[in-house]
Structures are given as structure tokens and as C-alpha cells.
Amino acid sequence: MKIKILPLKDINFQDERFRISYYFSLEKLSLSIKEIGLIQPPLVSVLDKQFVLVTGWKRVLACRQLGLSALPCWIVTGSNPLRLFLMAFYENLTTREFSLLEKAEIIKKLKGFGEEERKIIRFYLPLLGLPAANYYFKIYLKFSDFEPEFKVFIHEKNMSFHCLELSANFDSWERKLLIPWLRVVGHNKQKEILEYLHEISVRDGLTAKHLLNSKEIKEIANSKNLSPLQKANKLRLFLRKKRYPKLHSLQLAFNSWLKKISWPKQVEIDHTPYFESDELKVNFKFKNKQEFKNNLLKLQKVVNQEKFSEIFNLNLNEND
Amino acid sequence: MRMIKSNYIPHKIYITQESLRFPLTHKIISKLKQIPHEIINNHQSLIEDFKCSEDPVSQGKKFILLAQQKGEFVKPCPCTPYYLGCNYFIINLELNCPLDCSYCILQSYLSNPLITIHVNLEDLWRELDVFIAKRKGSYFRIGTGELGDSLALDNITELSQDLISYFRQKPHVWFELKTKTVNISHLRKLKPPENVVVSWSLNSSIMAQEQEKGAPSIAERILAAKDVSERGFWVGFHFDPLIHYQGWEKGYAEVVKMLFRQINPAKIAWISLGSLRFPPDLKAIITKRFPKAKIFFDEFIKGLDGKYRYLKSLRLKLYSHIVKSIVKHGGSKIPLYFCMESKDIWRSVLGWEPKGKKEIEQFLSCPLADKKLVK
Numbered sequence: 289m290k291i292k293i294l295p296l297k298d299i300n301f302q303d304e305r306f307r308i309s310y311y312f313s314l315e316k317l318s319l320s321i322k323e324i325g326l327i328q329p330p331l332v333s334v335l336d337k338q339f340v341l342v343t344g345w346k347r348v349l350a351c352r353q354l355g356l357s358a359l360p361c362w363i364v365t366g367s368n369p370l371r372l373f374l375m376a377f378y379e380n381l382t383t384r385e386f387s388l389l390e391k392a393e394i395i396k397k398l399k400g401f402g403e404e405e406r407k408i409i410r411f412y413l414p415l416l417g418l419p420a421a422n423y424y425f426k427i428y429l430k431f432s433d434f435e436p437e438f439k440v441f442i443h444e445k446n447m448s449f450h451c452l453e454l455s456a457n458f459d460s461w462e463r464k465l466l467i468p469w470l471r472v473v474g475h476n477k478q479k480e481i482l483e484y485l486h487e488i489s490v491r492d493g494l495t496a497k498h499l500l501n502s503k504e505i506k507e508i509a510n511s512k513n514l515s516p517l518q519k520a521n522k523l524r525l526f527l528r529k530k531r532y533p534k535l536h537s538l539q540l541a542f543n544s545w546l547k548k549i550s551w552p553k554q555v556e557i558d559h560t561p562y563f564e565s566d567e568l569k570v571n572f573k574f575k576n577k578q579e580f581k582n583n584l585l586k587l588q589k590v591v592n593q594e595k596f597s598e599i600f601n602l603n604l605n606e607n608d
Numbered sequence: 609m610r611m612i613k614s615n616y617i618p619h620k621i622y623i624t625q626e627s628l629r630f631p632l633t634h635k636i637i638s639k640l641k642q643i644p645h646e647i648i649n650n651h652q653s654l655i656e657d658f659k660c661s662e663d664p665v666s667q668g669k670k671f672i673l674l675a676q677q678k679g680e681f682v683k684p685c686p687c688t689p690y691y692l693g694c695n696y697f698i699i700n701l702e703l704n705c706p707l708d709c710s711y712c713i714l715q716s717y718l719s720n721p722l723i724t725i726h727v728n729l730e731d732l733w734r735e736l737d738v739f740i741a742k743r744k745g746s747y748f749r750i751g752t753g754e755l756g757d758s759l760a761l762d763n764i765t766e767l768s769q770d771l772i773s774y775f776r777q778k779p780h781v782w783f784e785l786k787t788k789t790v791n792i793s794h795l796r797k798l799k800p801p802e803n804v805v806v807s808w809s810l811n812s813s814i815m816a817q818e819q820e821k822g823a824p825s826i827a828e829r830i831l832a833a834k835d836v837s838e839r840g841f842w843v844g845f846h847f848d849p850l851i852h853y854q855g856w857e858k859g860y861a862e863v864v865k866m867l868f869r870q871i872n873p874a875k876i877a878w879i880s881l882g883s884l885r886f887p888p889d890l891k892a893i894i895t896k897r898f899p900k901a902k903i904f905f906d907e908f909i910k911g912l913d914g915k916y917r918y919l920k921s922l923r924l925k926l927y928s929h930i931v932k933s934i935v936k937h938g939g940s941k942i943p944l945y946f947c948m949e950s951k952d953i954w955r956s957v958l959g960w961e962p963k964g965k966k967e968i969e970q971f972l973s974c975p976l977a978d979k980k981l982v983k
Contacts, residue, residue: 409660421659423896453892490895491905534907534919562909564920566952603921604956 291329294361296352300338305369306376307345308390308397311443317350326351329360331379333372343376370401381415388449389439391416392431399429430456438463441471448475454482462496469523472516477524484527491531538563541602549593552586563603615763615791616706618672618723621645622654627674632727632765636674639764651675655720663897668721669706672764677701677726682739685754688885690912691948692962695969696749699736701726701767702756707788708821710898711849714755716890723756725765733774740778747973753786753807762791769794776801782877782973784844788823790832800840805877807844808833810867812859815851819901826863834870843875848882848947850926851903852918860926861933868937878972879934881927882947885917913948920953927957943972 330344341348342364351359364372377394380386386394394416398408410420418424431452434442438460442452451470455463466485470478489496499505508514508522529536542559551557555572570587574580590596623645627633637645648654651673661667681700687693703724704714726732752758752771762768768785772795775783784805785795795806808829811819816826824832837843845867850860884903886894894904908916917923931944945968946953955961962968 406657406660410656420656422662422664423892426662487905491902532907532909534921535909538919538921560912562911562919564909564912565950603919603924605921 289331289362289364291360292363293358294332294339294363295358296348296356298339299332299348300340303335303338303340305340306342306373306397308376308380308386308393309345310393311387311389311440312346314346314350314353317346318353321347321350322354326359329362331364331375332361333364333367335367335369342372343379370398370403373397373401386416387443388428388431388447388452389442391418392428395425395428396432427453427456435460435463438467441467445471445478447478451475451478451482454479454486457482457486458496462500465497465500468516469520473520473524477520481520481524481527484524484531488527488531535562538602541605542599545595545599545602548598549590549595551590552583555583555587566600566603568599616760618643619670621672621674622651622722623647623674624651624676625649626676627727630676630727630729632725632729632767633674635766636672636725636727636764655722658721664721665715665893665897666708668704669708669723671722672761673720673722673724674727675724676728677731681726681732681735682750687965688913688915688948691950692946692954692968693965694749694945694947694972695965696751697739698754699732699750699752699771700755701732701752702761702765704755705757705760707757707760707823709788709823710819710821710894710901710903711851711884711886713886713890715893715897716887718755723761725761729770736774740781743780745780747780747782748969749782749784749973751784751786753784757787757789758785759787759789759791762789762794766794769798772798772801772804775804779803786844786846788820788829790824790828792832792836795836795841796839800836800842802842805842805844806833806836807846807877809846809848810863811847811849811851812856812863814855814859815853815903819851819898819903827866830867830870833867837871837875841875842877843871844877844879846880846882846947847930848880849884850881850930851884852906852922852926853903856926857929860930864930864933864937864939868934868939873939873942876939876942878943878945879939880945880947881930882949883918883923883926885911885915885948887915891916912950920950923949923953924956927953931957945972 326347328344328347330347331342332339333342334340339361344361348359364375366372377398380390395408395412398412399405403412405425409422409425413420413424418428434452434455438455441447447455455466458466466482469481473481485496485499488494489499504526505523508519508526511519511522514522542563546557555570558569558571560567572583574583617640621636621640621643623633623637625647628647654673658664658668658671677700679700683698683700685693685696685698687696703718703720703726704722705712706723752767759768771783771785775781779802782803782805784807786807786809788809792806810816810826810829813826816823823829833843833845847860847863850856853859884906886904888910891904894901898904907919907922909919911917918926927946934940934942934944944958946957951961962971
């Protein structure tokens with residue numbers, strides 16, 4: 289390897305075969321180069337009579353952004369593409385954490401450069417912080433095939449692995465339809481929307497596209513009175529109700545019971561999550577003896593009603 | 609893998625170097641003379657190799673690993689937090705199973721996908737002697753069917769005979785062989801001890817056909833149970849997992865009817881009930897391995913233990929229906945119990961609420977002395 293000052297125009301930027309990162313900000317790096325210059329030269333290889341970047345994409349792009357015409361580069365000899373890619377991989381591995389999309393790109397490129405599948409799973413996946421199992425190899429390959437628009441969205445929203453995993457259940461068109469809904473909510477709500485949508489579509493034998501184009505969802509999307517966040521939340525609740533109809537009807541029955549017996553507003557009442565236990569919990573605040581007494585009296589009034597005991601049969605009365 | 613009724617034959621046997629000194633290893637090799645075997649030094653590396661395959665669970669079912677149990681053979685059944693356990697003990701003699709039930713928890717529970725037989729039986733007997741001696745004077749139940757099927761490999765191992773011979777001498781222990789197979793040929797040769805229960809997992813016929821790949825039909829299982837019960841063995845049944853599907857009421861009523869048409873209720877030691885439940889990480893495996901199995905997209909909630917299970921209202925319906933059918937067909941005196949359920953469920957369905965797992969244990973095993981077989 290030797291160092292050479294290379295004109296930027298001589299580098300073939302179209303050739304991205306060794307590139308790992310696509311979505312990044314050059315702001316800080318440009319500032320650093322501007323202030324103290326390029327400390328570590330990128331690695332370039334001569335392939336098909338052209339200079340191809342092996343490592344240092346960010347550095348070279350920052351130099352280009354700064355208007356530099358040339359920069360020092362390590363020129364690496366040898367043309368084994370897998371070996372060259374591993375140079376890029378190891379240089380990055382030692383200095384930073386890879387994002388989910390970068391891991392996907394690395395796995396795809398290792399496979400593309402002919403690395404044996406078994407070796408990728410057993411050796412490289414643990415290096416990437418992933419379990420050495422075929423499932424992760426396959427799912428990351430799926431992530432690498434996501435369309436660029438969705439990849440940008442993943443990067444911007446810093447989507448979680450689980451959300452990417454769920455997104456892999458949809459086709460590219462469906463993912464595109466989902467972006468506006470997912471853009472305005474956090475990870476947990478993204479997960480809920482993706483999960484409900486997928487599970488309803490499998491259960492009912494419908495495509496997610498069909499569901500997203502349904503009358504109800506279109507109505508939410510076109511509602512002029514709602515903000516994007518309110519729309520996304522409404523969609524989430526609509527899908528939740530559709531996914532869990534029995535749970536929804538139990539909740540309705542519980543609310544209706546509260547109304548029927550005129551449950552006092554000053555006393556909070558909670559059931560266990562999903563009505564899994566028969567237990568109920570009441571909670572109220574008081575500042576003095578009189579307030580305490582008042583709450584007890586209100587509760588006493590409720591208990592004396594005939595309909596009070598209906599709540600203990602909620603699970604038994606739920607229809608199949 | 610070939611599974612003709614219950615005669616599982618693997619593609620190959622892997623044998624750890626250290627397992628060569630145990631008689632069971634040689635018994636299995638001679639039983640499977642026609643099957644290639646390979647002696648290996650590092651079975652962990654073999655397991656890691658299997659995990660690289662597209663479907664490690666299916667791949668693992670084609671091979672047998674003969675290894676030494678380095679840890680404890682006997683453990684308390686792990687049950688699940690926040691729900692009632694039943695004080696059952698499990699013997700980890702075999703791991704995994706040639707059957708391929710869609711809902712099987714072993715798909716995610718075990719990190720080793722190979723069908724593994726622990727061959728150091730001498731250590732098992734020693735460990736059992738100590739374990740049982742510590743519990744002298746109290747009845748308890750123990751079985752081999754938690755991390756594998758008790759009889760699915762019996763044509764190869766003949767372990768049912770060894771285990772029954774051992775437990776015959778331990779009259780205060782209920783020993784249970786739990787299976788979905790009809791692999792009873794070795795049991796037929798034995799004089800039935802009074803403290804051994806051969807039990808079958810049952811489901812509705814349609815669910816068994818759709819979700820229990822490789823397992824004999826429900827009718828065949830019940831006929832096998834009839835065979836052993838008529839030879840004098842106690843039998844048990846596990847309606848677990850009960851599955852909610854279109855037509856479940858009729859499906860389960862038919863199985864209960866079929867069961868009591870063939871089996872004398874007085875010979876049934878117990879019947880357990882449990883509904884479909886699975887940990888979240890199993891869902892991804894199931895949906896990948898069984899993409900057509902829509903049962904996993906029913907309305908599940910996360911129970912108190914974090915596992916997916918049906919809403920309580922639905923579980924109550926499933927259980928009440930089966931219990932009514934059992935009572936209707938003459939099974940009112942059979943001890944019924946729930947697997948991984950709450951006290952609320954016990955009270956609502958069976959009309960009583962055990963104080964804890966010890967009381968369930970007493971309920972199921974104390975009548976041992978009184979449960980004289982009706983011949």
C-alpha cells in the first residue's frame with residue numbers, strides 16, 4: 289500500500305460496491321477537515337482501470353462538499369473483492385457501532401462477494417452483535433432489500449429492529465403507504481400499528497394494502513379536523529379494536545357497568561390488564577375525615593345497587 | 609426422517625466420545641445398525657452448525673445425538689410465574705421429539721435442536737435414589753414427557769421398561785409416561801405397577817390432524833390407551849393445548865365421547881386441561897415454520913407471566929365445555945386439574961380453589977393408596 293494524492297474527479301463515485309453507510313450527516317466531519325485537515329486518508333483500489341473507494345466514503349464526500357480538488361489516499365493493491373470489502377468492514381468494526389441498515393448491507397455484501405453462508409452466520413453475525421442463527425441472516429437480507437425511500441425513513445426515525453422485522457411482512461407498496469402513519473409516532477406505537485396490520489391481514493386473509501385502502505382508514509386519513517399524530521393514533525386504535533374485538537367488548541362492558549351504577553368520579557377503579565384476574569382496585573384521595581367519609585358513602589351507595597355484582601361475571605358473560 | 613405410526617428412525621446418529629462407555633449407547637447403535645453414526649468430540653460445535661440451517665428445528669429432528677447429561681436429570685417442572693403450579697417433577701432423559709406440533713414450546717425453549725438422548729443412566733438411577741429418599745413419606749409425581757415425548761423413541765431406547773422397573777420399587781411415587789404416540793409394544797410385555805400412569809395428550813381430531821404433524825390420530829391414541837388400561841395400567845389424559853377454532857365445541861365433545869366409549873373411567877388417574885399459550889419469541893418461529901397455522905392469530909393477550917394466552921373469558925368457555933363433557937360421560941370422579949392456570953379459573957370451572965401447588969399435589973397423588981384398579 290502506498291499513499292498518493294488523488295484528484296477527486298478520478299474517483300468513480302458510481303461504484304459503491306464496498307460502501308457500507310448511506311445515511312449520515314457530513315456536518316461534523318466537514319468541520320473537522322476544515323479545521324485540522326484530513327487525518328486518516330481513505331483507502332482506494334484500482335479496479336477495472338478505475339479508482340474505487342474501499343473505505344472512507346464519509347471523508348471523501350466531506351472533502352467534495354468542502355470543494356477540495358484532491359486528497360491523499362492509500363492505494364491498495366490486489367483485486368480480491370471480498371478481501372477489499374473486509375478491509376472496509378474491519379476498519380469500521382473497530383471504531384463504531386453499525387446501524388441496523390449497515391448490518392444489513394454488510395451481510396448482503398458478504399454474501400454477494402461469495403462468503404460462505406455458514407461462515408457469515410457463525411463468524412460474522414456475532415461480530416455484528418447478532419445471534420449466530422439463520423433467521424438473522426435471512427431477516428437482515430430482507431432489510432437490505434427495502435426500497436431506498438423506506439430506508440431513508442428507517443434512518444430518520446431510528447426504527448427499532450422489531451419494527452423493521454414487522455415491516456418485512458409487507459411489500460414495497462404497503463411500506464410506502466405506511467410511511468405517513470409511522471412518521472409521526474414513536475417506536476411503541478409504530479410497533480403496534482405494524483403488528484396489528486400484519487396480524488389482521490393474516491387472520492382475515494386480506495392484504496395490508498386492502499386494509500389500508502379500506503373505507504374506515506381512508507376516512508381517518510382524509511379527516512380535516514385531525515393532526516397527523518391524531519390520525520395515526522386513531523388508526524392505531526381502530527386496528528387494535530379490529531385485532532382484539534373480544535377485549536374491546538369487555539372494555540365496553542366495563543365502561544357501561546361504571547355508567548350504569550354511576551361510579552363516583554372521585555374514586556378511581558382499575559381492572560387487571562386484559563381482565564386476566566377477577567381482582568379490581570379502587571383508589572381515592574382525601575384530605576380530612578369528612579372527605580374520606582364522603583367517598584365511603586358514595587361507595588356504599590354503589591355497593592347497595594343490585595347491578596353492582598354484575599362486574600364479577602364480566603368474563604363469564606362475554607360472548608364467543 | 610421416517611415416522612410410520614411410531615417407529616422413528618433417524619438419518620444419522622452423532623455420539624459424543626464420552627458417551628461410548630455407556631451401555632445405552634451400544635444398545636441404540638445395535639438397534640439402529642443400518643443407520644450411519646459418527647463419533648464427535650465437540651457436540652456444541654455440531655449444535656451451532658445445525659442452527660445455521662434454514663430450519664434448525666426440522667433439521668434437528670432428523671438426527672439423534674447421544675450425549676451425557678452433565679447437569680441434573682431431575683428438576684421441578686418450571687411451570688410459569690403468577691399461575692398455579694402442581695408440584696410436578698421432570699426427568700430430562702431425552703430432549704426434543706420426532707413429532708412436529710406447531711405449538712410446541714420446545715421450538716424456542718431448547719437451544720439444542722437435535723433429538724438428544726442422555727445415555728448415562730447409571731447417574732440417573734443414583735440421582736433418583738437420592739431425590740426419592742429425600743421425599744420419603746410423601747407422595748409426588750414425576751415424569752419424562754416434558755422436554756420430549758416419553759414413548760416416541762421407545763422403539764430405539766426401550767427406556768420405558770427400565771424406568772418402570774425402577775419406579776415399581778418406589779411405591780410412593782407416581783411415575784408418568786406422557787406421549788402422543790402409540791409406541792406401547794414394550795409396555796405390553798410388562799406387568800403393570802400400581803404407581804405408573806401412561807398418559808396421552810389429546811386434542812380434537814381436526815386440530816391433531818392439522819397441528820400435530822407426525823403424531824397418530826386421536827382415535828389411534830385412544831385405542832392405545834385402551835390397550836394399556838385393559839392390561840392393568842393406570843392411564844391419564846392431557847387436553848392440552850385446547851385450541852379455539854370454528855367448531856371447537858363439537859370437536860372437543862366428540863373426543864371426550866370417543867374417550868369414554870373406550871376407556872373405563874375408573875382406570876383414569878387424572879385428566880389435565882390447559883389452553884394454547886406460548887412465549888412471545890415462539891410466535892416468530894411458529895409463523896415462519898407453520899405459515900398456514902392461523903390459530904396463532906386468534907385473540908391472544910399477554911398473561912400475567914408474559915406469555916400469550918386466550919382471554920380469560922374464552923379460556924373459561926373452553927374449560928367449562930370440556931369439564932361438562934367429561935362429567936356427562938361418566939368422568940365425575942376423575943381428578944381434574946389445570947396446567948398453568950389461575951385460582952380464579954379453578955374456582956369458576958371446578959368449583960374449588962387450591963391453596964397452592966402442594967394442595968394440588970395432594971389432590972392428585974395422595975389417593976395413590978386408595979386408587980386400586982378396577983379389574
